[in-house]
Amino acid sequence: MTDPKGIIVSHTIERAGTNLSISGGIDPAILKKHLLYWDSIAYPIVNGFGPNLNVLPDLAYLESEGILRLENVTINPVGIIPGCTNENNVVPMQFMPDLLAYGQIQLAKEKLTREEIWNIAQVGEALSFSSQNNNNKIIFELRLLEGLPVPDPDVSFDDVVNFRISHANELNNLRKALENFRTKIIESSEPERTLVILKQELYDSILNIESSLRKHKIKHFFDALSVYLNVSTNQLATMSLGAFFAHYAGMPRDLGAIAGMGFNAILKAVEREVRGAGMLPKEINDYMYLYTAKKHRIIK
Incomplete structure (x- = not known):
């Protein structure tokens, strides 16, 4: 397999108590961190849910340069999202992070079929792929x-x-x-x-x-x-x-x-x-990264 030089990103998710915020944008510092250390960036569009490049000029620029690729991923929520009994079920907002995280895994699996190992990255305080406890x-x-x-x-x-x-x-x-x-x-x-x-x-x-x-x-x-x-x-x-x-x-x-x-x-x-790491293919479970977005001090 090829050396891993690409990274799969996802929406920025923030939780504050019971409040949940999901943004298709990526903090400029985080985006430039991805850009510096990885050759290519893949952003999954999960079941049609993805970033709007018309209002995200940083991502639009990287796509125009061929560095960022938006890739469609279809996920059946049954067995992934609690309470979903049909692939057409509407996913409750509180479980959207599960769907988006599984989209990262699914895209990594699809790339493995082409003998490519892509890294998975999330931003925040804890790496997570599921809200359930049976696949930790x-x-x-x-x-x-x-x-x-x-x-x-x-x-x-x-x-x-x-x-x-x-x-x-x-x-x-x-x-x-x-x-x-x-x-x-x-x-x-x-x-x-x-x-x-x-x-x-x-x-x-x-x-x-x-x-x-x-x-x-x-x-x-x-x-x-x-x-x-x-x-x-x-x-x-x-x-x-x-x-x-x-x-x-x-x-x-x-x-x-x-x-x-x-x-x-x-x-x-x-x-x-x-959480959810048990779902990862063994070929990529050593290629997971968590970034934080806290700026410390600027060096000129």
């Missing part, structure tokens, strides 16, 4: 706090695209460093040593990208990124890392920070229960 999964989360360089919303799309083209190797190295965490640790005969090496590779990749952004005078800030890997402490218990993580199950284990570089990137590890 405990998986491993690597959380990079205030450590991912992201272009400022005022930076033009053209500048981000040009930077991505001229620094493709650096960006690919960061992507590989994130995706190597699971495979290399599990395959290693010395997982603790491997963890230290992988952490340094990750930090080196981040620092190289940040240094290049500075050289190009691209304003940026540092944001959070969570990477979800299909490895739990049950698997780690068979290796020397078992004692290291099992004691911290349910609470983040600090894996250290980047020191003396003018910013404070911290890497943490923890088990998480991801």
Whole structure:
């Protein structure tokens, strides 16, 4: 299969108590984060529900440049949405996030039939694919706090695209460093040593990208990124890392920070229960990302 270079996004969903807000737009900082780190962006139109590009100029621009693709996905809500007994049932508003999240999974499955692995990304405080509890999964989360360089919303799309083209190797190295965490640790005969090496590779990749952004005078800030890997402490218990993580199950284990570089990137590890993750095809369940949209400080 090809190396994953595309990302599947979805609507921005915000919950405040019983209130639910769904927007087809994507925050400019998040959109430029996608644009910087991934070659292509796919946005599923689920059962006809999708973004209106006529009122979303950022998305319209990316589509005109061939970077963003709107892709129709048809989902039968029976068995996915509680109470739905017919594929033509109207989905209650409170369950629309389930339908949209399943649209991401369905699109990823369709791409797998073409031997393409596409990453799935959501924005918010928790990764979720379902409101039900019968298909949850405990998986491993690597959380990079205030450590991912992201272009400022005022930076033009053209500048981000040009930077991505001229620094493709650096960006690919960061992507590989994130995706190597699971495979290399599990395959290693010395997982603790491997963890230290992988952490340094990750930090080196981040620092190289940040240094290049500075050289190009691209304003940026540092944001959070969570990477979800299909490895739990049950698997780690068979290796020397078992004692290291099992004691911290349910609470983040600090894996250290980047020191003396003018910013404070911290890497943490923890088990998480991801709602609906049991529905994910095994080929893509190590390619899930959660972004936050909190701006910290701008670097000129």
